[in-house]
Every structure is written in C-alpha cells, then in structure tokens.
Amino acid sequence: MKFKPDWFLIGMAFAVLLAWLFPDPGAHGGILHPELLTKLGVALIFFWHGVALSFSALKAGTLRWPVHLVVQATTFLFFPVIGLLLLWPLKGWLSPDLRLGFFFLCALPSTVSSSVALTAAARGNVPVAVFNATLSSLIGVFLTPLWIGLELKTSGNTLPLGNVILDLVLWLVLPLIAGQLTRPLLGDWAARHKKFINRLDRGTILLLVYTSFCDSMKWHVWSGHAKSTLLVILVGSVLLFFIVMWTVNLVCNALHFPTEDRIAAVFCGSKKTLASGVPMARLIFAGHPAIGLILLPIMIYHPLQLIICSALANRWARRTLKPAPRTTT
Template identity: 35%
Template sequence: MKFKIDRFILAIIAVIIFAYNVPQYGIEDSGFPISTISSIGFFLIFFFYGLKLSPQQIKSGLYNWKLHVLVQLSTFLFFPLLILMCYPFVQTQEQHSFWLALLFMAALPSTVSSSVVMVSVARGNVPAAIFNASISGIIGIVITPLWVGLFLEKSGTEFDYTSIYINLIIGIILPVILGLSLQRYGHALALKYSKQLTLFDKSVILLVIYKSFAESFYNDIFSSVKLLDFFILFLIVIAIFFTVFYCVGFIATKLKFSTEDKITAQFCGTKKSLVHGTIFYKILFNNSAASSLILLPLMIFHASQIFIISIIASKFAKRESENLK
C-alpha cells in the first residue's frame, strides 16, 4: 500500500524554510501589511464556509446526540484534561511555554474538511461528521479562550475576555452569518469552486505560519529549542493522539455504536483545526511572551493526524470492501 505525503505538509515545511532564510517580511516593522492581509483572508475563509454550510445536514444530525456528545467531550474535555494532568510536573519557564502550547492545541476545535473527507474514505457516518465538525468550531469560540485564558492569567499575562470574544465574533461568527445569509446567491458557486476555496484557505494559513516563524527566527526564539526537546514534543503529541483515539473507540464500543458511528467518533474526536488554531493564535497570544512557540505542537499534531488517520481510513475502507464481497 502506497501513502503519499500530503502536499500541504510539504508546503508548511517549505514556508518554514523560507521564513528561516527570509524573515524580514514577516516582522511588524517590515512595511509589508502581512497582518492586514491575513485578517482579511480569515474573514473570507469563514464567509465562504458560511456559503458552503448546509443547514439541512445540520438539522438531520441533531438526532444522533450520543455520538455528538462523545465527539465534543473528546474535543474540548478529554484533550485538555490529558494536558492538565502534566501541569504539576512543569517546573521551568521553558517547560511552561511548551505546556501552554500543548494546552492551546488541546483546547482547539476539530477540523472540518479533513474530518469529513477521512470519515468518507473510511465509510463512516458522513452527515454526523459534517454536523460535529461544523458545531465544533462554534463551541470552540467559547471554550478555547476559557481554557487558555485560565493559565495565561496565572502566568501574569493580561487576558481581556470581552475583547477576545468581540474579536472572535467579528472574525468568525460575523462572516459565517454573512455567508449563510447570502447562500441563495452564492451556495452553488461555493460548492462548485470548493477545491479553489480550499486552496485559498491553505494559502492564508501558510501566510500566518510564515509570519509566526519569521518573527521567531528574526528574534532568535528557537535557539532555546533543542533537538531533544523537539523529539520529546513529537512523542508527546503522538501519545496524546493515540490515547484519545483509543479511549474514544473504547467508549463508542461500550455505548454500542454502529461501525459507522464509531469511525466518525474516533476521526472527528481526535482532530485539531489548524485554521481555527491560526486565527485563535493571532487573537489569544498577541503580545504574549509564549506566542513564538505556540503553533509548534499544533503543526506537529496537524501533520501527524493527517498521516495517521489516512492510514487508518485506508485500512477501514479496505476492510469494508472485503466485507461487501
């Protein structure tokens, strides 16, 4: 069985290499309006998301409530609790920065496109995947700042919830509502050019990643990150993924979920959104000392989840094909 490396992962690596060699365009004093461009880009991402969103599929998914509760608990409770268990072992400021980055990753909502695509490949419950992936982003607007803000306040960093929620409403809710209100005019077009819009989404994410790493390289932030630390962080991220994946699978089995629902629970309940992560990063960690390293665990997790879930989805699909013969 052959597995291709996701092109977006390769693009992220290329952008990081470019940021290392040409960091000057990503800093605030460069004169290049990278922050303004990325803010407009994120507004358009969620506007187009509102155009594509199907209210009918959301309504039809409401009935499978046990599945939805499990996915959302996994996304916003299981993940953060795993990281909180490690908090007593945090001793130094460097360890706290990495721990906070892991908590940020753990508190994020699930992905939309990759969750639905992988559930479809594995022949799971696709409508339920669409429902959970969609509702996760809305829940995350409330839950993610609460998790992160609790520990930013403990570290002495100012955290204005009113300002945070206003920015999230303007940056996410408002464009989604605008997109939903214009569906009669643009829904068909948004679906027709879905691939192009996905390419646009990824381009905006790459821009934010460039800015984050360019600032870090320019200020020599990563000089403190040793190769051993990176390797340990990678192992922690992988361990978190598999712990949640098998716990969700165990609970789904105990609840006597169908195979399709179990696939959906495991696939949607173990994903973390790089799209939401980058926009939350811009809003939650602006001017924070920990912000330079905050995206590192998320990007490791993003690459890992795509690779691992792709393999698992292919195995599920193969098994289902054999059962149908």
C-alpha cells in the same frame, strides 16, 4: 500503479522551507501582515462554508451532542489531565517555566480555521467541526485561565471577554451568516466548484503553516536552549498528540460514530490554537519574565499538529464514501 506527487504535501514542505529562509515577511508585523491576512482567509473560508452548507445541515451538526461532548471533554478535561501525567516524570528535564508552558498548551482551546479546513479537506462532518471549533473558543475564554489558575494556585487572572467575542463574531460568525444570506444566489455556483473551495481550504492551511514557522524563526524559539530540552518538548508534543488522537478514535468507535463525525472529532479534539494562545499568554502571564519559554511548547505543537493532521486529511480524503441514505425534507 504510477506514482503521482501530492501538491499539498509538497506545499507543506515548501512552506516550512520558505519560513526558514524568509521568516520576516510572514512573521507578526511583517509586510504580509499575517495577523490580518490569516483572518481574512478564515473569513473567506467561513463565507464559502456558509454558502455551501444548507441550514438543515448546520442544524444537524449542531444537534450531534454526543460528538460535541467528546470533543469538548477531550479539549478541556482529558488534555489537561494527560498533560499533568506527562509532566510528572519530566520535572528533572524541564524548567518550571517550560513545564508551565507545556500545561498552558494542554489547557488551550482548539483551533478554528484549520480544524474546519482540515475536516472539509478530509470530507468529514463540516457542520460538526464549525460548531465545535466555535464552542471551544468561547469555552476556552473561561476554562483556560481557570486551569492555569489552579496550576499556579492563584486566582484573579481574567481575559477581556468583549474583545475575544467580538473577534469571533467579526471573523467567523458574520462571514458564515453572510454566506447563508447569499446562498440563494451563490449556492449553485459553490456546488459546481467544490474543487475550488477545497483548494482554498488547503491554501489557507499552507498559509497557517508558513506564518507559524515564520514566528518560530523570528522569535528564535528553536535556539537558545539545550538540544535535549527541545527534544524533550518535541517528543512530549508528539506523544501528547498521538495519545489524544488514539483515545478520541477509541471513544468514537465505541460510540459507533459515523466516519465523518469521527474525522471532525479527531481534528477538533486533538488540535490547540496558537492564534488565541499568544494573546491569552500575554494577558494571563503579563509581566512574566519568561513568557518566551511559556510560549515555546505551543509554538512547537502548532506546526507539528498541522503537518500530521494535513497528512491524515489527505489520506482520509481518498477513502471511498458510502452512498448517503435518502432523506425527505
């Protein structure tokens, strides 16, 4: 069999290399303005998903409550518990600030754009991913600071609910609604150009990888600490990811979820958001002198999860799909 290079995996490696060589353009405040460019890319993805998805399909995804329960319980219960168990033997390896940062990573909500984009690229249940990614962001506004408050044995740390909800509505809900409203005009075109929409999803993932590594390089999170400390965080992040992914797979198989639902559950349940994590950290830990150390674990975990999940999406996308049963509407 003739070997065919995968442009997407090559693009992942190139994005990392590009961020290492030229971090300034893609870092926060750079000339590419990634804080706006990424949001525009997310809005475009959700617009085309709104065009491509029928209302009945979105409703079907919304009603898949067993999948939603698995994803949200994994994100906000299983993740923090596993984080505490992993941190217990690492007390002698990590400083208190780094341990707090690692737990902060475990308490964060799931990603939005990349979870949906990866689910679509892997031919998973996109409506389920859309619903869970949105729900996770909203729940995280309350549960993330609650978990951190319990860990610090303090209270009173709050988040500006209005700004968070407004951001979600502006860049996710409104584009999805706009796509639904224009579906009668653009639905047939979207059906004929699925490959283009798929490439758009993957292109956005590459953008997220590039900007994530740009911030890492710009903020010097890879230097200034002992190599052993960075190695412990890296190993802990990999271990955390695979424990969660393996557990979600087991639960999905035990509950006999279809493959498409399992893909959505794995991507939504195993991923943590950097885009919401940074502003959350600046509010929860306002004035903390070691906020850079607190952010270090999520800065390492975020690009790591994108690389692993992108490879999984590429693998699952090549599977043979069973013919879907006919339904009457």
